[in-house]
Amino acid sequence: MIEPSENTGAKQTLQCTLNGSPVEMDVQLSKRLLHILRDDLGLTGTKRSCEIGRCGACMVLVDGKPVNSCLTMAYQCEGKSITTIEGISGDGIDPIQQAFLAEGGYQCGYCTPGMVISVIALLHENASPSEDEISEALSGNLCRCTGYGGIIRAVKSAIATRKME
Amino acid sequence: MALNRETSGGRWRIRPDGPAKVTGALTYLTDMSMSGMLHGRVLRSSHPYARIKSIDTSEAEALEGVHAVLTWRDVPGLNGYGIAVQDQPVLCRDYVRYVGDAVATVAADTPELADYALSLIEVDYDALAPVDDPEAALADGAPKLHPHGNVLHRAGYERGNIADGFEGCAHIVEETYITPRQMHAYMETEGGLFVPEPDGRLTVYAPTQHGLMDRLQLSRILDRPQASIRIVSSPIGGSFGGKDELNIQPYGALLALHTGRPVKIHNSRWESVRAGLKRHPMKIRMKTGIDADGRIMAHDVNIIADTGPYATLGAEVLNFAVEHVIGPYRYEHLYVSGVSVHTNNGMSGEFRGFGGNQAIFALEGQMDRLAYKAGIDPWEFRQRNRRRAEDPGPFGHPIAQTNGAEQVWRTLAESALYARRERLAYAASAPSSPPWIRKGIGAAFVMHGAGLGFGIPDPAGGRLRLAADGKIEALFGYEEFGQGLIATLELMLIEEFGFAPDDFRIVIGDTDRVPDSGSTTASRATSMMWQSLQRMRDPFRSALLKAAAAQLDRPAEELAIGEGGVREKSGEKRLLLAYQNLAAGSSEEIAVETNFIFPASDTKRIGAHLLYTYAAVAVEAEVNTLTGRVRVTDQFHAVAAGPVMNPQGYLGQIEGGSSMALGYALTEEAIMDEGRYVTRNFDTYLIPTIADSRGGFEVVPIEELPEGDPHGPRGVGEIGSVGLAPAIAEAVFQAVGTRISRLPIDPSELQKPTDALRKAVKDR
Ligand code: FES
Ligand code: FES
Numbered sequence: 067m068i069e070p071s072e073n074t075g076a077k078q079t080l081q082c083t084l085n086g087s088p089v090e091m092d093v094q095l096s097k098r099l100l101h102i103l104r105d106d107l108g109l110t111g112t113k114r115s116c117e118i119g120r121c122g123a124c125m126v127l128v129d130g131k132p133v134n135s136c137l138t139m140a141y142q143c144e145g146k147s148i149t150t151i152e153g154i155s156g157d158g159i160d161p162i163q164q165a166f167l168a169e170g171g172y173q174c175g176y177c178t179p180g181m182v183i184s185v186i187a188l189l190h191e192n193a194s195p196s197e198d199e200i201s202e203a204l205s206g207n208l209c210r211c212t213g214y215g216g217i218i219r220a221v222k223s224a225i226a227t228r229k230m231e
Numbered sequence: 232m233a234l235n236r237e238t239s240g241g242r243w244r245i246r247p248d249g250p251a252k253v254t255g256a257l258t259y260l261t262d263m264s265m266s267g268m269l270h271g272r273v274l275r276s277s278h279p280y281a282r283i284k285s286i287d288t289s290e291a292e293a294l295e296g297v298h299a300v301l302t303w304r305d306v307p308g309l310n311g312y313g314i315a316v317q318d319q320p321v322l323c324r325d326y327v328r329y330v331g332d333a334v335a336t337v338a339a340d341t342p343e344l345a346d347y348a349l350s351l352i353e354v355d356y357d358a359l360a361p362v363d364d365p366e367a368a369l370a371d372g373a374p375k376l377h378p379h380g381n382v383l384h385r386a387g388y389e390r391g392n393i394a395d396g397f398e399g400c401a402h403i404v405e406e407t408y409i410t411p412r413q414m415h416a417y418m419e420t421e422g423g424l425f426v427p428e429p430d431g432r433l434t435v436y437a438p439t440q441h442g443l444m445d446r447l448q449l450s451r452i453l454d455r456p457q458a459s460i461r462i463v464s465s466p467i468g469g470s471f472g473g474k475d476e477l478n479i480q481p482y483g484a485l486l487a488l489h490t491g492r493p494v495k496i497h498n499s500r501w502e503s504v505r506a507g508l509k510r511h512p513m514k515i516r517m518k519t520g521i522d523a524d525g526r527i528m529a530h531d532v533n534i535i536a537d538t539g540p541y542a543t544l545g546a547e548v549l550n551f552a553v554e555h556v557i558g559p560y561r562y563e564h565l566y567v568s569g570v571s572v573h574t575n576n577g578m579s580g581e582f583r584g585f586g587g588n589q590a591i592f593a594l595e596g597q598m599d600r601l602a603y604k605a606g607i608d609p610w611e612f613r614q615r616n617r618r619r620a621e622d623p624g625p626f627g628h629p630i631a632q633t634n635g636a637e638q639v640w641r642t643l644a645e646s647a648l649y650a651r652r653e654r655l656a657y658a659a660s661a662p663s664s665p666p667w668i669r670k671g672i673g674a675a676f677v678m679h680g681a682g683l684g685f686g687i688p689d690p691a692g693g694r695l696r697l698a699a700d701g702k703i704e705a706l707f708g709y710e711e712f713g714q715g716l717i718a719t720l721e722l723m724l725i726e727e728f729g730f731a732p733d734d735f736r737i738v739i740g741d742t743d744r745v746p747d748s749g750s751t752t753a754s755r756a757t758s759m760m761w762q763s764l765q766r767m768r769d770p771f772r773s774a775l776l777k778a779a780a781a782q783l784d785r786p787a788e789e790l791a792i793g794e795g796g797v798r799e800k801s802g803e804k805r806l807l808l809a810y811q812n813l814a815a816g817s818s819e820e821i822a823v824e825t826n827f828i829f830p831a832s833d834t835k836r837i838g839a840h841l842l843y844t845y846a847a848v849a850v851e852a853e854v855n856t857l858t859g860r861v862r863v864t865d866q867f868h869a870v871a872a873g874p875v876m877n878p879q880g881y882l883g884q885i886e887g888g889s890s891m892a893l894g895y896a897l898t899e900e901a902i903m904d905e906g907r908y909v910t911r912n913f914d915t916y917l918i919p920t921i922a923d924s925r926g927g928f929e930v931v932p933i934e935e936l937p938e939g940d941p942h943g944p945r946g947v948g949e950i951g952s953v954g955l956a957p958a959i960a961e962a963v964f965q966a967v968g969t970r971i972s973r974l975p976i977d978p979s980e981l982q983k984p985t986d987a988l989r990k991a992v993k994d995r
Contacts, residue, residue, distance in 0.1 A: 110262035111255020113468075115418045116500050120913035123418055151255030163253040167245045169236065170879040173887060174713025175252030176418040176468030182253060201922045208913065210416050210469050211713045212883060213890030214924040219236075 085153025279906025396529025396564025419468020465740030673961025701811030754946020859978025888951025
């Protein structure tokens with residue numbers, strides 16, 4: 067069976083900002099952002115899992131909004147600012163990542179970059195989300211290992227830490 | 232005391248693999264790539280069952296950028312694999328027996344080209360009617376899927392005389408329990424990188440739960456010595472039993488050796504679903520009778536497991552189910568028979584809980600039904616019938632005795648959650664608000680075996696050495712797939728030896744470096760690491776001290792091992808010799824190794840266990856009688872598994888395991904229709920989300936072991952995934968009076984028009 071050949075056809079120039087730096091590259095405009103990041107740019111912190119927008123492992127920020135990179139085509143990134151997990155904390159650790167570490171909000175870690183991205187987007191929009199809002203914002207991020215207990219504790223502790231600061 | 236971050240104090244630590252995981256810096260094996268690498272793909276069967284008339288690869292081979300198109304002709308060694316029996320073809324020659332069967336494999340410059348090449352391979356099939364039901368597969372005249380027929384394995388157990396047992400019973404419950412084809416749904420699909428090395432060796436970077444087993448299996452397939460293959464197998468993005476058997480490794484290895492180039496394979500989710508293992512669907516019939524005092528007189532069980540086309544560990548899973556339908560209860564008369572049957576459905580195999588999930592769902596269902604029939608409280612009913620200290624194991628075999636059964640059951644009764652059940656009225660008698668939301672509380676009792684059981688090779692061991700750079704290396708042949716094995720080992724090294732975290736390096740998941748520690752399955756790794764360290768601690772300490780004594784020219788008795796190096800034993804425990812200097816000054820390698828066998832019962836019964844973990848689970852659930860949906864609002868788990876080696880890991884295993892059981896009970900089923908998957912991805916295969924996981928959750932570990940117990944911590948990797956489903960079924964019964972005998976629970980069974988609705992409909 068042939069997959070729809072999204073990656074054939076003429077390449078065009080894509081200009082966008084990636085993790086704070088301007089980038090310009092020649093790609094097929096229908097190529098998925100997930101594959102551009104992982105295969106062309108070697109940014110493998112963004113994970114591949116379902117490729118149909120159901121699991122959130124591939125989550126990145128596009129102009130600050132959480133987006134499934136497996137559903138995003140190159141042309142949709144034109145002129146946009148994209149942040150992947152690699153661009154979150156530079157060489158350090160973001161307080162939200164620190165909360166995941168402290169509470170044990172991960173096991174195999176495969177869902178974690180996407181989860182962290184979604185939490186960052188949530189807390190950026192809303193500094194003190196309710197339980198319903200947390201649940202709503204993260205229900206597109208599947209985790210098979212933790213049962214979400216550690217993730218919920220990490221999000222709550224990140225919220226509490228922010229309030230103290 | 233409840234286990235959490237606060238109650239764990241300083242033992243609740245940041246995992247050593249944590250920073251790389253939360254920052255996305257960790258390179259999983261499916262993240263790896265290499266310049267000049269090719270992309271591998273596998274052509275899977277178009278039919279659940281067919282005879283292959285011919286395979287024509289010429290067009291695919293002619294395509295530019297395609298470097299190999301391989302079929303059964305290109306398998307140099309054994310064209311078969313399987314941990315227990317090598318009956319699964321690497322590349323099918325004459326028959327395909329399920330939709331995941333591999334027929335050809337391709338390496339090309341790009342993934343797109345490899346896909347295109349697959350589409351050019353012409354396989355001429357003679358499609359046959361699939362055998363998609365295990366009972367039909369057992370019927371006379373059913374097509375034989377293998378020369379030996381359709382029975383993979385039969386297992387049973389008998390005690391007393393079952394026919395007599397039911398005579399004079401005051402109550403008898405007969406029920407048939409049906410459990411679903413559950414998918415592991417690890418977030419990282421199968422894949423890896425396969426690299427032919429300049430010296431002629433092959434390096435395989437691909438997840439597995441037992442690197443040395445993969446090496447053995449690949450050596451048979453490739454017809455090359457094991458020493459010429461290196462398996463690097465951690466870190467892993469989840470496994471849960473699903474990556475225990477070979478998956479893409481044979482194809483990557485064949486393609487890399489054939490082309491002489493690195494080859495990457497990374498399954499799409501759909502390929503993972505169609506080819507991968509699932510939990511065995513089982514149909515379990517039970518007939519159980521009690522006397523007027525509520526004592527179990529007779530328990531008659533029949534298990535039919537759909538094992539799919541090939542063996543993997545299907546026989547072992549059935550053995551485990553037979554043991555666990557007996558479980559932690561006493562019976563006068565017992566008769567269990569089970570059969571694991573080949574079909575053209577998907578592959579069934581190893582999965583967290585290993586047949587215990589199905590068995591215990593059925594067994595606990597019987598206990599609740601019998602208690603209700605006899606008018607006895609379900610807690611009291613189990614209390615009357617449960618095993619007593621010093622009772623033998625389920626097969627009447629000797630086991631390592633603990634008071635776990637009693638401890639967890641009593642702890643459950645003391646929990647706030649379970650105590651609330653007194654206030655919830657039985658089956659739909661009390662009014663509730665809103666009237667369509669009904670609440671119930673249920674519980675389940677679990678005794679779960681650890682280790683592979685008697686009669687199955689179950690090696691264990693490890694190695695400690697002082698490396699040339701002064702790091703103490705702990706080497707184990709175990710894998711990290713998220714459970715926190717590295718963190719647990721780190722804590723053990725700190726607590727058992729007094730090392731600082733910087734003093735040592737943990738080496739796992741690389742067959743060139745590690746000893747044979749056996750598989751990372753069956754809740755065995757933590758307990759085997761602990762036992763290995765007990766065996767190695769004194770010899771390794773003495774070896775370090777002896778070398779230090781020589782270098783320092785002081786008697787070893789005055790020295791001690793500690794943070795940073797060898798210290799003065801008394802006084803201020805001054806640092807005398809850093810490990811780095813100790814290593815530099817030692818002419819001989821300081822190393823100790825231990826090899827032993829996972830402790831097994833003194834029995835002849837294949838699969839019988841020596842070590843068991845016990846758990847009691849209570850759950851509060853809400854049923855919405857308009858939608859038929861069930862929501863779990865609170866959970867309590869008492870777990871008796873000996874000392875807690877790593878609090879964060881322990882809690883995570885129970886939370887994560889119970890989340891899998893939640894999905895098993897409520898939403899998860901890989902549906903097949905005539906041997907084809909209908910459920911292909913997470914749009915229709917529904918695992919729990921955060922929104923399903925908001926209720927309360929408490930874990931109380933019971934750490935106490937009997938005086939002189941030599942076995943230490945028991946495993947907790949599986950037990951969390953077992954008890955929740957039957958507890959939910961009972962909570963649903965308590966809420967709405969409907970008995971659940973099939974998972975996942977079908978909401979339409981629980982929908983009840985309310986009076987208000989009925990009236991509204993009538994008035995129209
Ligand atoms: S890989 Fe994009 S949502 Fe799953
Ligand atoms: S930590 Fe493994 S999937 Fe979330």
